[in-house]
Amino acid sequence: MNWYVLVAALLASSVEFVEALTIVLAVGTVEGYRPALRGTLLAVLALAVLTAILGVGVLHYVPINVLRGIIGVLLLLFGVKWLRKAILRFSGKKALHDEAQAFDKEVGRLRQNQGNTFAAQATAFNGVFLEGLEVVVIVLTMGSAAQAYPSAILGSAIGLVLVLAAGLILRAPLSRVPENVMKFVVGIMLTSFGSFWAGESLGVVWPYQDASILLLIAGYLAASWLIVSSIKRRDVNRHEVA
């Protein structure tokens, strides 16, 4: 079992599942659960077909070193995107993501089109497909680069079960999930994995082999903390001058 991959896949997938659940709940609230579940099911089927095609293609036809290089680059891009957003949120330059607010916004938008079950189904499909696509990218990239598919799939499956269980019990958007902190952690993990695998495929020799991932995680965490505090300090100084 590769614990790094399991934890990263679990956290990243949970965040995406929470966002998808919010959209499905909004559709269910406005148009009923039939179109919401139909859209969800179609999106899951589409994602399963896509994963099977990509997964088989990737595993059978691309050499592992080339694969790690491509995946490392994609993970690095994916990771810095998440990390940048998280830094902006924690430094107060971007509003923190709030599932309750996202739910209200989606419900308001759906109410304008109320009675159109096709549009409701399409909304559920789009939400689940797009959020699910990020889960597919995470599971496929981390699973294949670390040759740890079972860990990536298990992590993601645990995330799905946890989010589904919480959603079924609460029947409300999961606004108490510390989504912003989770996104910060995932951004750091994905950036670290991306740096490690992309570097390895380009000829970098990492000291202490896989343990370097922990050093990278610590390094990016420290750097992010420094950036957040420097932005906060700068904004305080600007307010004082004004």
Next chain:
Amino acid sequence: MKWLREVYDLFVDDPKLAVLSLVALAIAFLIAKAGAKSAAGLAIFLVVAGSLWYSTRHD
């Protein structure tokens, strides 16, 4: 072409940050080719962290 835009958005939020991350890898490749294979990893970390600093402070 809408799907292409979706795929692009999946990986890129700030194009400058994405380009700088690729530059970090290119620099690491050159350093590793020059023989300093361990220092190349440090270069990736420093350039990526610096790029995040630049991108978030200039948002």
